[in-house]
Amino acid sequence: MKNKLGNIIIVIIFIIIIGVCFYFIYPFNTSVKLGLDLKGGTQIILKPTESKSDSQGQQQVTDESLDKAQLIILNRIDKLGISEPLVTRDFNRNIIVQLPGVDDPQRAIDVIGKTAQLEFKILESVDENNKPVLGPTLLTGDKLVKASAGYSQNGQIIVQMSFNEEGAKQFAKITSENVGKRLAIVLDGEVKSAPVIRQAITGGDAVIENIPTLEEAKDIALVLQTGALPVNLEIQESQTIGPTLGHDSLKQSILAGIIGFSLIAILMVSLYRGLGLISILGLIFYIIIFWGVIAGLKTALTLPGIAGIVLTIGIAVDANVLIFSRIKEEMLKGKSKVASFTEGFRNALRAIIDSNITTLITAAALYRFGTGPIRGFAVTLAIGVIISLFTAVIFVRAVLFLVVNSKAVTPGFVGIKLSPKNKEF
Amino acid sequence: MASKKKYPKKISKKLKAIKGKGDSKDTKVLEKSKEKEVIVHEDKPIILENKNNILYEKSGRFDFVGKNKYWVIFTTIFIIIGIIFFFVRGFNFGIDFLGGNLMEVKFKKPISISELRKNMESIGYGKAILQNTSQDQYIIRTLPLNQEQKDLILNTLDKNIGIEKPLVQDRNVAPGFSKTITRNALIAIAISIVGILIYAWIRFTVRFAVVAIIELIHDILLILSFYAITYREFNTTSIAVMLTILGYSLSDAIVVFDRVREELRLNKRDRFSVIINYSINKVISRSLATTATTLFPIIVLVIIGNETLKDFAYGLLVGIISGTYSSVFVGPPILISWNNKFPRYSK
Numbered sequence: 125m126k127n128k129l130g131n132i133i134i135v136i137i138f139i140i141i142i143g144v145c146f147y148f149i150y151p152f153n154t155s156v157k158l159g160l161d162l163k164g165g166t167q168i169i170l171k172p173t174e175s176k177s178d179s180q181g182q183q184q185v186t187d188e189s190l191d192k193a194q195l196i197i198l199n200r201i202d203k204l205g206i207s208e209p210l211v212t213r214d215f216n217r218n219i220i221v222q223l224p225g226v227d228d229p230q231r232a233i234d235v236i237g238k239t240a241q242l243e244f245k246i247l248e249s250v251d252e253n254n255k256p257v258l259g260p261t262l263l264t265g266d267k268l269v270k271a272s273a274g275y276s277q278n279g280q281i282i283v284q285m286s287f288n289e290e291g292a293k294q295f296a297k298i299t300s301e302n303v304g305k306r307l308a309i310v311l312d313g314e315v316k317s318a319p320v321i322r323q324a325i326t327g328g329d330a331v332i333e334n335i336p337t338l339e340e341a342k343d344i345a346l347v348l349q350t351g352a353l354p355v356n357l358e359i360q361e362s363q364t365i366g367p368t369l370g371h372d373s374l375k376q377s378i379l380a381g382i383i384g385f386s387l388i389a390i391l392m393v394s395l396y397r398g399l400g401l402i403s404i405l406g407l408i409f410y411i412i413i414f415w416g417v418i419a420g421l422k423t424a425l426t427l428p429g430i431a432g433i434v435l436t437i438g439i440a441v442d443a444n445v446l447i448f449s450r451i452k453e454e455m456l457k458g459k460s461k462v463a464s465f466t467e468g469f470r471n472a473l474r475a476i477i478d479s480n481i482t483t484l485i486t487a488a489a490l491y492r493f494g495t496g497p498i499r500g501f502a503v504t505l506a507i508g509v510i511i512s513l514f515t516a517v518i519f520v521r522a523v524l525f526l527v528v529n530s531k532a533v534t535p536g537f538v539g540i541k542l543s544p545k546n547k548e549f
Numbered sequence: 550m551a552s553k554k555k556y557p558k559k560i561s562k563k564l565k566a567i568k569g570k571g572d573s574k575d576t577k578v579l580e581k582s583k584e585k586e587v588i589v590h591e592d593k594p595i596i597l598e599n600k601n602n603i604l605y606e607k608s609g610r611f612d613f614v615g616k617n618k619y620w621v622i623f624t625t626i627f628i629i630i631g632i633i634f635f636f637v638r639g640f641n642f643g644i645d646f647l648g649g650n651l652m653e654v655k656f657k658k659p660i661s662i663s664e665l666r667k668n669m670e671s672i673g674y675g676k677a678i679l680q681n682t683s684q685d686q687y688i689i690r691t692l693p694l695n696q697e698q699k700d701l702i703l704n705t706l707d708k709n710i711g712i713e714k715p716l717v718q719d720r721n722v723a724p725g726f727s728k729t730i731t732r733n734a735l736i737a738i739a740i741s742i743v744g745i746l747i748y749a750w751i752r753f754t755v756r757f758a759v760v761a762i763i764e765l766i767h768d769i770l771l772i773l774s775f776y777a778i779t780y781r782e783f784n785t786t787s788i789a790v791m792l793t794i795l796g797y798s799l800s801d802a803i804v805v806f807d808r809v810r811e812e813l814r815l816n817k818r819d820r821f822s823v824i825i826n827y828s829i830n831k832v833i834s835r836s837l838a839t840t841a842t843t844l845f846p847i848i849v850l851v852i853i854g855n856e857t858l859k860d861f862a863y864g865l866l867v868g869i870i871s872g873t874y875s876s877v878f879v880g881p882p883i884l885i886s887w888n889n890k891f892p893r894y895s896k
Contacts, residue, residue, distance in 0.1 A: 364715075376854050377850070380858075385846075427858070431789070437846070442835075449835045490737050490741075493740065494737060501789050505793075
């Protein structure tokens, strides 16, 4: 029978897919990337504002400047020695920084958000409020090639900087023209130090003095070395989840999943007997494929993602419930097994496809306009809906039609009793 | 199978006679009087009772549309109470809407809320919102804090009570940040509603599409009422929950409409209300089974989950029940009334 061969091929394809999925989900406990809310860590959302650096005038927030800002931030985080950082952007152009495993984020926050606009100006005088009066910007930090923290010969904490060739030339010119004056070194609008220029400096090196702690000196060196951010960034939200909370959430979700699955299995078998068993097989396949896809795509699983999974398990089971109740109905009308199964699938498929397409419409809108956690939810929802169509409809259908002619498939197998009149079934 | 016991002998005999001869798929009228009508539909006898010129099914089937007044009153009252609560007390907005700082702290020993309050008052944070998540664990909500203020609170609590480091969680949200979140959520809701409307319009008719949207709005209002009445925290999670329910509730509506559409095609004879009630009776076992299977894991989360998970689970619980409910008790009566006013199918 041609049809039978087709069904066998479908089942074999599914078994191969399951094998591939096992490849992705092995080893079990590390294959799926966990989101910060499950693993613990820090997430910082930064909103770009137009840079108000007076030297270059107003700077527009462009995609290029944001790309550059993301790179610089990633660079700074790397230098802090934080592993697996993730710097992304949402569609509102907020920059989202994720630092897994970081539970004391203050230093990271300090370093990441710093604009690090370094400027050299001449200190003209000091006004009556003891505020420095500065001349125009003569040189900026983008001509630096190196910055490092250390101690000076007399034991002071300093940051040492080296200019590139062009910067060194400019610096030599500035210092030679202004001997005897004070050179203000300004970082993000704050005068860090203002040493007196004793002689022209031609070696291309400069020093920031008067730094209270070595830690701060290291941070300054770090942000100088990674360059100034092309935009100012304001911290909108910082969130730190301790490792215990994330672990609890994950454990409870898994437990809820196991208990929920068992209850679903009991209900399906008591309602649909043999059909229920096949749908449970379909559901197990669904979970394995879902797991494999999540592991293979390397999308991080978050708490809202888990909610999405719970919902899609509901959707997957729903497809089977729709089909099975139709099969029961057709059998009660007195149709043959093959006719009931065929009709049951055909009649249920319309509703399944309609409701899945509308769910996909919702998921698409969520993905396009949602922020962080909502997006994670939308992705799992969409993946789940599509996989459930394969496991709950195509796979279950193939298995059912393979067994439909066996003697085991009786009205009792479907979960109904037929009146004696309909015995010919 | 169910046809044996419930019918008077006279009808049973007639039924047998008809069953023997005719085509079992047709619907046949067996007995017709002012009060009731007995028909055979798909080999099964159905008694229809005539009330106010609308035929309602009996014969062991539940009359869903007959009592629609009571159902409508029930949810309307719930939503009105929700609206009253909303205007009197408002939502319990979380920090992602208001801005502020939230720290969840595990202490080294169990501590009472009043003792913690005293500690917070001593450093000028008497107005902080305190909520215990277990005997030795508290959520402390304040206005946005800078690092010094945060250090002051944590050092004081550490000195007087003793806290476990690292913190369970720590969130700081700038005020006004939620504006974009809220705007995006509203855009997402609007776009999915328009998308759904167009799809349902293409697949069904305008009528069904509009009623589906009414059901969705009903469900969203019900969830919002739930948040207003219970004063559960309303945060970005709640928005995600509402968006989820949009999709879920719609599946329920579509399953009912799909059946109605099919019955309308097969059965040209019966009144619209009868067809709708018949369709609901046919899909109700599916609706209940699906609702149950989806609710199982959610109920487990409501029972064992931590606060973060409970936020999700409670909203989904209410939304899923509401979605099933509205697909049976809100949408169909509206379809019938609409058809009574502007007949399109046999009244």
